[in-house]
Amino acid sequence: MKTLSPPVGRRFQKQQGFSFFTLLLFIALAGLLFSFLASTAPKLYECFLLRELADRVVKEFAPLPLEEVQRRVKIELGRSRVILTQESFRMLPTTQGYRVAVRYEVPLELRIGEHTFTVEGYEKWVFLYEVES
Numbered sequence: 683m684k685t686l687s688p689p690v691g692r693r694f695q696k697q698q699g700f701s702f703f704t705l706l707l708f709i710a711l712a713g714l715l716f717s718f719l720a721s722t723a724p725k726l727y728e729c730f731l732l733r734e735l736a737d738r739v740v741k742e743f744a745p746l747p748l749e750e751v752q753r754r755v756k757i758e759l760g761r762s763r764v765i766l767t768q769e770s771f772r773m774l775p776t777t778q779g780y781r782v783a784v785r786y787e788v789p790l791e792l793r794i795g796e797h798t799f800t801v802e803g804y805e806k807w808v809f810l811y812e813v814e815s
Contacts, residue, residue, distance in 0.1 A: 714792065714794075717793065721791065721792075721793060722789075725786075726788060728764050729786055729809040731762050731764060732764065732786055735758055736782040736784050736813050738758075739751060739755065739782050740779060740780055740782055740813050740814065740815040743779075744779030744815050745779075748773070748775055748780075751773060752773070755773070759771075766786075769785065770784065770786055771783075771784055776814060776815065778815050779815030780814075781812070781814040782812070783811070784809065784812070785808065785809070785810055786808070787806045787808050787809075788806060788807045788808075789805065789806050790805060790807055
């Protein structure tokens with residue numbers, strides 16, 4: 683009866699592949715990325731909505747008086763659940779319609795529990811958009 687023994691002079695190599703620690707690290711990084719995107723993506727979508735609203739004010743609402751335009755903008759913002767200050771969405775009447783300036787801040791932060799993490803110098807991104815008819 684023969685017994686199997688490893689050849690002399692050769693070492694057994696570790697199996698190549700993911701270890702459990704690597705899998706946990708991968709899941710943790712994916713979770714951090716998802717957390718960051720969950721807090722930032724809705725704000726980026728609001729930037730898209732504000733740009734579209736500014737374009738509508740300039741193109742569609744140009745013949746209307748300022749009070750009516752402000753009422754319609756308030757309705758659109760309420761429907762989209764976007765909360766703005768007066769400085770964030772400015773409408774100025776011009777001779778041919780309106781001039782709209784949008785300044786909206788998007789926080790670039792990672793929240794884990796009660797802690798908030800940011801990269802120094804990159805705490806927020808400012809969306810600037812200006813359009814005139």
